[in-house]
Amino acid sequence: QQKVQQSPESLIVPEGGMASLNCTSSDRNVDYFWWYRQHSGKSPKMLMSIFSNGEKEEGRFTVHLNKASLHTSLHIRDSQPSDSALYLCAANYAQGLTFGLGTRVSVFP
Amino acid sequence: GGIITQTPKFLIGQEGQKLTLKCQQNFNHDTMYWYRQDSGKGLRLIYYSITENDLQKGDLSEGYDASREKKSSFSLTVTSAQKNEMAVFLCASSIEGDWGDEQYFGPGTRLTVL
Numbered sequence: 001q002q003k004v005q006q007s008p009e010s011l012i013v014p015e016g017g018m019a020s021l022n023c024t025s026s027d028r029n030v031d032y033f034w035w036y037r038q039h040s041g042k043s044p045k046m047l048m049s050i051f052s053n054g055e056k057e058e059g060r061f062t063v064h065l066n067k068a069s070l071h072t073s074l075h076i077r078d079s080q081p082s083d084s085a086l087y088l089c090a091a092n093y094a095q096g097l098t099f100g101l102g103t104r105v106s107v108f109p
Numbered sequence: 110g111g112i113i114t115q116t117p118k119f120l121i122g123q124e125g126q127k128l129t130l131k132c133q134q135n136f137n138h139d140t141m142y143w144y145r146q147d148s149g150k151g152l153r154l155i156y157y158s159i160t161e162n163d164l165q166k167g168d169l170s171e172g173y174d175a176s177r178e179k180k181s182s183f184s185l186t187v188t189s190a191q192k193n194e195m196a197v198f199l200c201a202s203s204i205e206g207d208w209g210d211e212q213y214f215g216p217g218t219r220l221t222v223l
Contacts, residue, residue, distance in 0.1 A: 004151075034211075043199060043214035044152070086149060096167055097212070099144075101151040 003027055004091050006100035013083075013107050019076040021103045023089030024069070033065060033072040034090040034097070044088055048074070079107045111136035113215035115200050120220045124192040130185045130218045132200030141183040142201040142212065145169055152199060158183055159205075187220070194222040 006023050013019045023033065032051045036044040050056050050065045050072060057063075062075045076083055084107045089100045113134045122128045134141065140159050144152040154167030156175035164175055174186040183200060197217045203210040 040149075043216050045214070046211045049211070088151060090152075096154050096157065096165075097142075098168075099151040099153070102149075104149075 002101065003093075003098050004089055004100035006087075006089050006103050008103060009101070010104040011106070013076075013079045013105060015079060015081060015107055015109050017079050017107075019079050019083070019105050019107070021074045021076075021087055021089075021105070022071065023073065023091075023100055024071045025091045026070075027091075027093060028070060029093055030070065030091045032092045033063075034092075035063060035072075035074050036088040036090060036099075038086045038088060038102075040085070047087075076105070079105075081107050081109060083107050111138075111213070113200055113202060113213060115198075115215040115218050117218060118216070120218055122187070122190040122220065122222050124190060124222060126190045126222075128187040128190055128220070130187075130198050130200075130220075132183045132185070132215055133181055134183075134200075134202040134213075134215075135181065136202055136204075136213065137180070138202035138213075139180070139205050140203045140210070141177065142203075143167075143173075143175060143183065143185045144199045144201065146197045146199055146217075147195075155185065155198075190220075190222040192222055194220065196220055 035047040038044040086102045142157040143155040153169045158177040176184045200215040201212040203212045
């Protein structure tokens with residue numbers, strides 16, 4: 001079973017719309033959650049990280065964390081075509097960082 | 110700022126061949142990582158190293174060797190390439206070994222085994 005589970009697998013969003021991505025850890029021994037963005041043919045780049053309960057906002061991107069349910073979500077408002085990418089959630093455990101399989105977001109004009 | 114360089118960019122090998130991938134970083138980061146990414150999916154950790162000459166196994170270490178020759182470089186060897194194998198190998202580095210540190214990724218080496 002995948003230790004870090006992301007949903008949905010893919011998402012199609014109209015330009016200007018809201019994209020909502022989910023990520024859950026099946027292992028309670030996690031300290032941080034990370035969100036990385038990977039454009040096609042490029043390497044992943046860190047988008048946001050969160051380690052305490054609540055919400056964190058940076059520009060059009062908002063991350064939520066509920067530590068009790070081991071669930072984090074990423075929300076992209078006013079989505080742009082340049083937001084089309086693979087979004088990877090990662091969680092760190094004692095033995096290292098584990099990535100989910102990703103959510104592929106496509107924003108159409 | 111800094112940069113991570115991976116060579117080669119593309120690697121084509123034969124079944125059973127031993128193949129070596131190289132990674133260099135000039136961030137002066139202590140920790141370096143090797144990940145494998147299949148078909149645009151998630152990353153799986155192969156090896157990481159928290160300092161020169163240190164090696165730690167990740168979830169996917171079987172079939173691979175690694176070497177941290179100096180602080181700035183980290184090599185990965187595929188000990189016996191598997192037929193029809195296709196994947197991207199990503200090198201990354203972070204300031205220390207604390208998993209709360211951001212990891213910076215290189216551009217990747219794309220492997221194809223014929």
